[in-house]
Amino acid sequence: MRAATRRIAVISSAAALFSSILLGGTAHAETLSDKAASICGSGYYVQRSHVLSDRQTQGVTAFQLYNASSRKNCAVTLKHPTTSSFYGSKTTLGAGMRAEGGSWVREEGAFAYYAGPVYVNASGKCVQFWGKTYQSGASSVWYETHTSSFANCG
Template sequence: MKKTTRRIAVTASATAVFSSALLGSPAQAASLSSEAAAICGSGYYVQRSSVLSDRETQGVTAFQLYNSSSKKNCAVTLKHPTSSSFYGDKTTLGAGIRAEDGSWVKDEGAYAYYAGPVYISAASKCVQFWGKTYQSGASSVWYETYTSPLGNCG
């Protein structure tokens, strides 16, 4: 229940940030990075990201973030508000993260705006992040996944 409550609260925040992006505020990439950090929580910053799909109608980006105070890693996958015709519609999204030699922690489901956040502690280990999108339109299906190499070791 706690996750559902957080998702609702952050979705309202996401709508506000993404609405301003649609009106031509700061660059979309900066807005997406800021939103990813807000979803993970206070003190998180983007370490790496990968655009899963930047085609005209289904933009999605996966993010790996870190909080140096808590020493935790976070992963989220976000739809692009200005280039995803599926923004606001529930489609399959996934976000995942794992420490070197560890198991994946994933969130995968039908989401309107983002998947995640998922968290791990990975002191003295390298980290991988993962993202997934599956969207189907009237005449097309888009399926993209990304698994990063191990990185951000420490």
């Protein structure tokens, strides 16, 4: 009986070690904010976001991010992987940003997962971000845009 118990303990320990190595430790579900930050790059964090569409079949959110080290702003528009039936299919998305007094920098096109990243250096100025989604299904069309107010000045 002891040998069987020892074998089970060894197998359990080996399985735990293998899972830890394979999965890189404890599993962590990546949030939309995490994904937006990883798209913009190291050191970026979300300042503001706006849900363009939270209907069950076409979830999309526009994000404004900032990196304190580089003093750059970033905009990304993401499809929700768990609620967008269009996730992975190319539909029209747009992401954009501008510094107060400056011109818009935008990326718009057919994307499967996200539009952007779009970067603006706005030291000492307020910024505005923009997002767009256009998705058509068998019996309906969803078109939504959002243009934020100027904020996050500095």
